[in-house]
Amino acid sequence: MRAISNDKVNSSYSLLRSKKSNSKVAKQVGVSRTTVQKYRSSLKMCGNVDEGGRPSLISQRMVNYIRRLVTLGRKNNAVEIQKALKEEFGMSPKHRETPSVGQIAPTLDCG
Known part of the structure; x- marks a missing residue:
């Protein structure tokens, strides 16, 4: 497996934060959707991606x-x-x- 350049990784994170879909990010950056999914999962663990949806009624x-x-x-x-x-x-x-x-x-x- 080849290493992915830092430029591609940073581009992927930037596009994910701008709420692009995994497939659009993968096509634009030139990596697999699986790789993009791994990046999205790591962002969720960091708490940087808004899940969207209705706001909770309890804090x-x-x-x-x-x-x-x-x-x-x-x-x-x-x-x-x-x-x-x-x-x-x-x-x-x-x-x-x-x-x-x-x-x-x-x-x-x-x-």
């Missing part, structure tokens, strides 16, 4: 608080979490907007 602070409640075993379901949010933050998102224990559990880093 990252609330998500961290909910994780802490669940991992410490203080709250076991969405109703208990919703009550805790109301006490802690003075607001309560609708039940369907409150992440369940099952939705948060896969994202927990227990290792």
Whole structure:
């Protein structure tokens, strides 16, 4: 496998940040789509690529608080979490907007 020049790598990152698709970046820079996908993944780990979509109704602070409640075993379901949010933050998102224990559990880093 040949090494990819720094110029091509930097061009790929720049195009990815400008929200170009993997195939367009690959064609424009002259590398494979797999290589571009690896670059996109590394940007996501750095937190530099906006995923887009609808903004979350709960803040990252609330998500961290909910994780802490669940991992410490203080709250076991969405109703208990919703009550805790109301006490802690003075607001309560609708039940369907409150992440369940099952939705948060896969994202927990227990290792």
